[in-house]
Amino acid sequence: MKKSIGAKTIAYPTPVWVIGSYDNQGNPNVMTAAWGGVCCSEPPCVGVSLRKQRYSYPNIEKRKAFTVNIPSQTHAKEADYFGLVSGSKVDKFTESGLTPVKSDTVDAPYVEEFPLVLECRVIQTVEIGIHVQFIGEIIDVKADESVLGEEGFPDIEKVKPIIFAPGTRTYHGIGSYIGKAFSIGK
């Protein structure tokens, strides 16, 4: 017997993604988002939801571009900080000491120190409620060579992404290997 806990955004896992964009003056900015996910295989796309009042919102809307930067858990403090302050007040790159790099495929900056980056071009904007979802086509994925595994794909155990748990509002690491997808259920 299950207990009803109401209409809440409680789902696991949710990501801790740092969204990069350029503002009106061409300054790089980052914000943290947990409301996002892959939403299409072909074209490869991710959806990321922002509130319109976020400093990043008009940046992404105007340049039709953003990056999804996946922090390793060693940068959990910086990732949390990027969600606590607004780019309208502080230069988050300067304050955190992290390094913005201009993407060579889209008009947005990425975070050099984070191991995995998706460079995205906005192809749809979906008004939902207090959040608007940007659907970005993934133009390129860039990864630190140190996190690549044998098959040339990033190894999640080396990337060590952060998992956000809504409700308890806590961060968690990646755990142990369970098995191969499209295989263990056969």
Add this chain to the structure above:
Amino acid sequence: MKKSIGAKTIAYPTPVWVIGSYDNQGNPNVMTAAWGGVCCSEPPCVGVSLRKQRYSYPNIEKRKAFTVNIPSQTHAKEADYFGLVSGSKVDKFTESGLTPVKSDTVDAPYVEEFPLVLECRVIQTVEIGIHVQFIGEIIDVKADESVLGEEGFPDIEKVKPIIFAPGTRTYHGIGSYIGKAFSIGK
């Protein structure tokens, strides 16, 4: 210096969610989806992307309802199985031995044995590419009492959700606690 690995749907973490729906005959069906995420806080919504040829697609389109069932890692085999076979050929509940329960808030079934369920009503359908995204308003969340923590929210370390890593196509568990969100970055 980062290495380009191309335009791929590689992002971490992605969820392992089991989507419940009723077919034309009123039979309960489930399919596994990793392309999804929370997409709005108010109204509380999740987005889940399906290919149109999936057996679940017309079910959800017609009844405007689905459930997001979050399996614990003890049910990783069943979750994988639900993504390997089609409901047009087999009754996945009968085959897996799991139990369908009719939601009391939306016209869709949930999986009794999975610890956390989101009951959703479709409010938007977004055509993207080979996937179509259903945006579902979360009407209720139901959880096993055994996974609830002190604050009344599900405890992710008790739910033990499965994390899917695209690219390597592997499943992973939830890891250790890192810290409090909206706090450790102060």
